[in-house]
Amino acid sequence: MKLPVAILLATLCLHVGDSYRIFVVFPMPGRSHTILGDGVVRHLAAAGHDITYVTPSPKKNVPKNVRQIDVSDNFNHFPTEELNLKRHIEGDTALDISSILGYMLTIHNVTFHNPNVREILVDPNEQFDLVIVEWMFSELYSGFGAILGAPFIWVSTVEPHWMVLQLIDEASSPAFTADIMGSGLPPFSFKERVSQLFTQILIRGIKFFDNSEDKIYSSLAPYFKARGRQQPPLQEIAFNASLMFGNSHVSLGQAMTLPENYKGIGGYHIDSKLPPIPEDLQKVLDNAKHGVIYFSMGSNLKSKDLPDELKKSLLKMFSEIKYTVIWKFEEVLPGVPDNVHIIQWAPQPSILAHPKCVLFITHGGLLSTTETIHYGKPIIGIPVFADQFINVERAVAKGFAKRVDLSMTMADQLKSAINEILQDPKYTTTVKELSFIYHDRPTTPGAELVHWTEHVIKTKGAPHLRSAALAVPFYQKLYLDLLALTVAVLLVIRAVVHRIFKKSSKKEKTQ
Structure with a gap:
């Protein structure tokens, strides 16, 4: 009896020894971002680690090894009116890149100075083995790692693009990689290549001349002082990440050159345990004779904000097709035909997984398109803002989607x-083939997330994965110093030759 007890105690000690304290920061006030943050926490908590989770949407009944830091006040600082579908149809929005950068900086600022977050940052007794932070158009959150004195991992919520890749290696070339806010796909025309290059230059210019980031970072000085640390320059810590997790997979995006410390784990947010389907909805799915079309514009965009005329035209159009339609709609909708079922909340993965679901009409958010590939369903994409346009364009190019633009006359299209x-x-055949590619991995994305997280901690920041490109100045990467030297040598040779000819000419004249 003593031997099994000894083995049990040894096993428990080993488990405790492998338990790490991890600080996870996903403070964006949006359902999709919270889903991604929850996924990180779910996998790491299940692996036995102690998680401190900064979130605007704290949950009830979380595991004992998860401590939530409430930043729900962030919802008060996000311009939800810019996401109104009616305004997008009318063209009355301000969601350009400059506005988006401004909104993100506001969220970064209020997150750092939230009293619940401040309490942890100024307490020297709060020690962590690792920080995992969501990147959202700014490098300010690298300050969490610097303040807490721990290595940190970026999480990019979209496909890899130049703004995030430059933080761990170098910016991808605009000649053959699309900007995440654009809609064009390579190979680009001359005009498109110029546009892609201009976008990089524009964003770099905005970030260079706007000192808002530096002001916010300077306001963090008391946090460093409370922990007895010197505050390093932002430009130094911004490029000091150990790793970057990307919500990406080649089945969804494009094949491209990526550094060793970029790990694509697209689909990690999908729980292997499907949420239950309410009984009445289950009957709708089971009894759909011709199949179910699931229609959802996501969590941020509300179908209720569509103009009444457009709602009526969509309902009329749905009444003319033989399929059953499940429409995620946020309020009671009058005049609904018999084949249309309105639900205010939808267990989306469970609906997509159901064999009767034959088509998904979506806004094209990356979580939705990932779930589309995961469950093998074709889509119709109605992109509205941000990365939705390029997500839908990629889906169309891969052959499992059609694009319909948001407009008052979209019902017929x-x-x-x-x-x-x-x-x-x-379309269905293609998406099934892509689904096979998506699932055919050495391990699940969640298991890979846990492995690389633990690897960074065990190797004290994984310096062996760091790209040498980060240590090479911009002018050296482009060999501008060699160009300058070559020009200088040519100018010297030209001057010497000119002088020789000038002297020779003088001698000839004197003779």
Whole structure:
């Protein structure tokens, strides 16, 4: 009896020895961002680690090894009116890149100075083995790692792009990689290449001339002082990440050159345990004779904000097709035809996983398109803002989607797209093939997340994965110093030759 007890105690000690304290920061006030943060916490907590989780949407009944830091006040600082679908149809929005950068800096600032966050940052007794932070158009959150004196990992919520890759290696070339806020796909035309280059220059210029980031970072000086640390320059710590997790996979995006410390774990947010489907909705799915079309514009965009005329035209169009439609809609909708079912909350993964679901009409958010590939369903994309345009364009290019633009006359286009996708088996066949590619990995994305997180801690920041490109100045990467030397040598040679000819000419004249 003593031997099994000894083995049990040894096993428990080993488990305790492998338990780390991890500080996870996902403070964006949006459902999709919270889902990604929850996924990180779920996997690491299940692996036995102690998690301190900064979130605007704290949950009830979390595991004992998860401590939530409430930053729900962040919702008061996000311009939800800019996400109103009616305003987008009317073209009355200010979601340009400059505005987005400004909104993100506001969220960064209030997160750092939230009393719940401040309490941890100024307490020297709060020690962590690692910091995991969401990157959102600013490098300010690298300050968490510097303040807490721990290595940190960036999490990029979208496909890899130049703004995040430059933090761990170098910016990808605009000649063959698309900007995440654009819609064009390579190979680019001359005009598109110029546009991609201009976008990089524009964003670099905005960030260079706007000193808002530096002001916010300077305000963190008391946090460093409370822990007895000198505050390093922001430009120094911004490029000091040990690793970057990307919410990406080649089945969704494009194949591209990536550094060793970029790990694509797209799909990690999808729980292997499907949420239960309410009984009435289960009956709708099970009894759908011709199949179910699931329609959702996501969590930030609200279908209720669509103009009444457009709602009526969509309902009329749905009544003319033979399929059952499940529409995620945030309020009671009058005049609903028999084949349309309105639900205010939808267990989306469970609906997509159901064999009767034959098509997904979506706004094109990356979580939704990832779930589309995961469950093998074709889509119709109605992009509205941010990365939704390029997500839908990629899906169209890969052959499992049709794009319909948001407009007052979109009902007829939507009907045409529905008929084409559901009458042509190539869309479903293609998405099934991509689903195989997506699932055919050495391990699950969640297991990979846990492995690399622990690897960074065990190797004290994983310096062996750090790209040498980070230590090379911009002018050296482009060999501008060699160009300058070559020009200087040529100018010297030209001057010497000119002087020789000038002297020779004088001698000839004197003779």
